[in-house]
């Protein structure tokens with residue numbers, strides 16, 4: 001994986017590997033797991049791929065309920081952190097693999113369930129990675145995508161992405177609400193369910209988790225404070241909880257499945 005953006009991702013997540021699972025900072029990532037799993041519907045015989053798995057929070061949550069999980073990610077430091085945690089939790093059916101979502105190192109149809117959480121907003125173009133996820137999915141297998149969801153108002157979405165990018169320069173853009181379904185249909189999948197939830201996040205912990213540089217963090221705070229005071233909207237819906245600054249994020253999960261060979265042939269006719 002080469003290129004300036006890929007380098008930016010590796011640098012960002014090498015920096016974040018140590019704070020990513022800090023319990024004081026990542027409540028949002030762990031509290032949303034049950035919700036995601038209720039959509040993924042893991043089965044005992046599932047062979048699972050978690051794409052851009054990071055430290056494997058989702059992989060480790062799935063492992064007890066399925067046959068096997070492979071966690072693939074492009075940042076060595078995230079994988080190292082994940083392997084340590086998986087060993088401490090004694091997951092015998094979980095392996096971490098280094099790889100690029102755009103060129104997955106797996107055979108066609110190798111998995112019955114592919115999941116990817118909080119990855120698409122880091123991709124300059126999600127399409128090649130989605131094509132790969134579909135390729136490695138067995139006909140009938142499910143693809144579950146969870147990500148941040150932007151406003152459907154393009155002017156607001158631009159401002160949301162600006163704040164997210166100041167916080168983490170490897171952020172590209174969040175898919176607007178409903179767009180992931182369209183992308184999955186464009187890749188030949190049948191969409192089964194879409195869910196969304198809104199969560200409140202404390203700004204300071206959110207900035208600490210991403211190890212945002214002080215000057216960039218100051219811009220994020222100033223933008224959110226300005227919005228709260230009635231200035232230009234950031235789309236992040238800042239508010240106070242006691243004296244602290246918080247904001248709201250919208251998460252969307254989309255569940256789709258790959259058509260059987262016969263159904264896909266029927267569709268093509």
Ligand SMILES: C[S@@+](CC[C@H](N)C(=O)[O-])C[C@H]1O[C@@H](n2cnc3c(N)ncnc32)[C@H](O)[C@@H]1O
Nearest residue numbers: 013052053054057073074075078100101117118
């Ligand atoms: C916000 S983290 C999400 C980690 C995990 N999915 C979770 O929800 O806890 C994004 C992860 O995407 C990985 N990533 C970004 N682009 C990638 C790519 N093209 N191929 C593989 N991993 C990638 C980063 O290394 C990082 O670990």
